[in-house]
Amino acid sequence: xxxxxxxxxxxxxxxxxxxxITGSAVAFAxxxxxxxxxxxxxxxxxxxxxxxxxxxxxxxxxxxxYWPAQxxxxxxxxNPQWKKTLENDNRIKSVRxxxxxxxxxxxxxESSVAKWMGVDFEQEDTAFWKNRLRSGNFNPNFKKNxxxxxxxxxxxxxxxxxxxxxxxxxxxxxxxxxxxxxxxxGTLTLGNPELEKRAAVLRFNDAQEFSGAYGMWGSxxxxxxxxxxxxxxxxxxxxxxxxxxxxxxxWEERMPELKQIIQADSAGGVVVLFILYTVISFGLLxxxxxxxxxxxxxxxxxxxLGVKRSVLAKVVLIEALLVGAFGSVFGIIxxxxxxxxxxxxxxxxxGDAALAMENMGxxxxxxxxxxxxxxxxxxxxxxxxxxxxxxxxVLTVYKSSAINR
Amino acid sequence: xxxxxxxxxxxxxxxxxxxxxxxxxxxxxxxxGEFTSIVGPSGCGKTTLLNAIGGLDKPNSGKxxxxxxxxxxxxxxxxxxxxxxxxxxxFQAYNLIPVLTALENTTFILELQxxxxxxxxxxxxxxxxxVGLENKANSRPNQLSGGQQQRVAVxxxxxxxxxxxxxxxxxxxxxxxxxxxxxxxMAELNIxxxxxxxxxxxxxxxxxxxRRIINLEDGQIK
Numbered sequence: 001x002x003x004x005x006x007x008x009x010x011x012x013x014x015x016x017x018x019x020x021i022t023g024s025a026v027a028f029a030x031x032x033x034x035x036x037x038x039x040x041x042x043x044x045x046x047x048x049x050x051x052x053x054x055x056x057x058x059x060x061x062x063x064x065x066y067w068p069a070q071x072x073x074x075x076x077x078x079n080p081q082w083k084k085t086l087e088n089d090n091r092i093k094s095v096r097x098x099x100x101x102x103x104x105x106x107x108x109x110e111s112s113v114a115k116w117m118g119v120d121f122e123q124e125d126t127a128f129w130k131n132r133l134r135s136g137n138f139n140p141n142f143k144k145n146x147x148x149x150x151x152x153x154x155x156x157x158x159x160x161x162x163x164x165x166x167x168x169x170x171x172x173x174x175x176x177x178x179x180x181x182x183x184x185x186g187t188l189t190l191g192n193p194e195l196e197k198r199a200a201v202l203r204f205n206d207a208q209e210f211s212g213a214y215g216m217w218g219s220x221x222x223x224x225x226x227x228x229x230x231x232x233x234x235x236x237x238x239x240x241x242x243x244x245x246x247x248x249x250x251w252e253e254r255m256p257e258l259k260q261i262i263q264a265d266s267a268g269g270v271v272v273l274f275i276l277y278t279v280i281s282f283g284l285l286x287x288x289x290x291x292x293x294x295x296x297x298x299x300x301x302x303x304x305l306g307v308k309r310s311v312l313a314k315v316v317l318i319e320a321l322l323v324g325a326f327g328s329v330f331g332i333i334x335x336x337x338x339x340x341x342x343x344x345x346x347x348x349x350x351g352d353a354a355l356a357m358e359n360m361g362x363x364x365x366x367x368x369x370x371x372x373x374x375x376x377x378x379x380x381x382x383x384x385x386x387x388x389x390x391x392x393x394v395l396t397v398y399k400s401s402a403i404n405r
Numbered sequence: 406x407x408x409x410x411x412x413x414x415x416x417x418x419x420x421x422x423x424x425x426x427x428x429x430x431x432x433x434x435x436x437x438g439e440f441t442s443i444v445g446p447s448g449c450g451k452t453t454l455l456n457a458i459g460g461l462d463k464p465n466s467g468k469x470x471x472x473x474x475x476x477x478x479x480x481x482x483x484x485x486x487x488x489x490x491x492x493x494x495x496f497q498a499y500n501l502i503p504v505l506t507a508l509e510n511t512t513f514i515l516e517l518q519x520x521x522x523x524x525x526x527x528x529x530x531x532x533x534x535x536v537g538l539e540n541k542a543n544s545r546p547n548q549l550s551g552g553q554q555q556r557v558a559v560x561x562x563x564x565x566x567x568x569x570x571x572x573x574x575x576x577x578x579x580x581x582x583x584x585x586x587x588x589x590x591m592a593e594l595n596i597x598x599x600x601x602x603x604x605x606x607x608x609x610x611x612x613x614x615x616r617r618i619i620n621l622e623d624g625q626i627k
């Protein structure tokens with residue numbers, strides 16, 4: 001171990017209380033920052049995932065006029081070769097063609113407007129749908145009629161259950177009629193109350209048959225591995241993998257109001273963290289001023305002996321970094337543990353707050369994000385603060401002369 | 406040939422009562438192997454003179470030659486390195502590094518000079534043995550008495566075989582037994598290793614041991 005490291009390490013034990021207070025301040029700052037940001041970004045992820053992920057797609061490829069009307073007449077021809085190229089791209093997690101339209105669904109006495117979606121269960125992320133299946137199954141044995149999986153609230157509204165028959169009547173492709181008898185094969189919990197009132201999911205081929213849009217895709221939903229980079233990836237892919245007659249859009253472009261809500265809310269969290277970091281910075285600066293004041297005589301003596309100021313500065317910086325590192329480790333362990341526990345057991349909102357969230361279209365749960373970038377970002381910020389405040393003793397070293405005056 | 410040569414040295418401090426002439430036109434020489442005491446009453450300029458010779462404080466005018474090198478014209482960084490390689494210091498308040506053991510304190514300067522561990526530890530133990538503290542090599546300063554700490558400080562000052570050692574009132578905080586022990590050690594090392602010692606002191610026991618005495622009064626050699 002080098003002399004600087006040895007001295008820095010042993011200096012930590014000279015004033016244990018100060019080292020503990022400094023480390024605790026770092027740990028608390030990091031714990032609070034990781035917890036707060038994990039919650040905040042987790043809620044946004046959940047919001048985007050329920051509103052965007054399974055339904056409209058992080059990236060959507062469709063006719064340029066398709067969104068938001070989702071008119072079936074604007075469907076685009078299937079292109080399996082292009083789809084295969086996309087599936088082989090290492091930036092892309094999944095590629096899901098969809099065919100969507102609107103229809104009136106009726107049971108015995110009840111009717112409701114529904115948004116039907118053609119979904120290729122075999123091609124899709126099966127876990128996504130299995131997790132959302134509330135009753136029934138995805139392999140029904142109905143030979144005569146088309147199976148349909150209804151949103152939980154739609155099924156309740158129509159007063160139907162698995163095995164019941166309903167009538168679907170709506171606009172088909174290019175002036176045709178979309179009408180058929182449908183059998184309820186299951187009900188779905190979609191995490192988005194509004195969607196649960198309207199969604200009727202069909203198998204993709206059944207949807208083409210139901211609407212008469214044979215060989216057509218309404219849109220193609222693309223989920224990238226790095227969801228947060230949807231916007232840049234969308235524009236990148238649109239020039240790399242063109243599809244005749246189709247345009248690319250990320251969810252941020254299709255739903256700018258959702259992005260604005262997230263940005264505005266996120267800014268509030270950043271302000272809270274800024275205040276926290278400011279308070280913590282002054283606390284840390286106080287301990288560094290004390291440290292510099294206690295060591296001033298020692299710095300002077302060592303300079304007199306022939307120790308370079310850069311060596312003394314190095315010792316102080318290493319000491320600050322060691323305290324920062326210990327505090328960070330504790331802060332990360334505490335913050336990540338809390339985030340992990342609450343990710344597995346997300347708090348559920350109750351009462352008016354829950355109702356407000358449901359009305360905005362997402363499930364009233366608060367699952368924190370487990371994104372490591374939150375941890376890395378805030379650890380880097382805290383270490384930068386520690387280094388910044390340790391400039392005080394470093395300046396003291398450089399201002400010290402070789403004699404006490 | 407002289408080891409240290411002082412030429413018309415002046416040091417003036419500004420104070421509320423007016424300018425204080427701490428060193429007043431001093432010229433002198435110190436030869437290698439000397440065991441010299443600079444004596445005089447408090448405030449006569451002993452420490453200021455020692456600080457100037459050690460390159461810790463710059464004189465207002467005059468020159469200090471060490472081995473024909475004028476240290477008054479050196480920049481701060483060069484001077485720090487010069488001190489590291491040429492001068493040993495013993496302070497009144499010991500000034501050991503509290504987080505290092507006696508051996509580590511002794512070899513501290515050698516480590517800064519880049520001497521390899523085996524060599525510096527051998528030298529450190531040799532010096533701790535010379536000052537009678539070989540069994541305290543792993544003790545921290547707070548585990549040593551004042552006399553023991555000052556002996557470690559002497560060992561540290563001598564570890565790198567400097568051209569000379571400056572000791573500012575080294576016995577001021579020691580009892581008589583510790584003072585005698587320390588003086589015996591320094592006198593022996595002066596003879597054995599040929600190290601030049603320059604003390605500032607008003608301790609009669611130190612003055613009695615010195616082979617040369619410089620009397621200072623109001624910043625002037627009398």
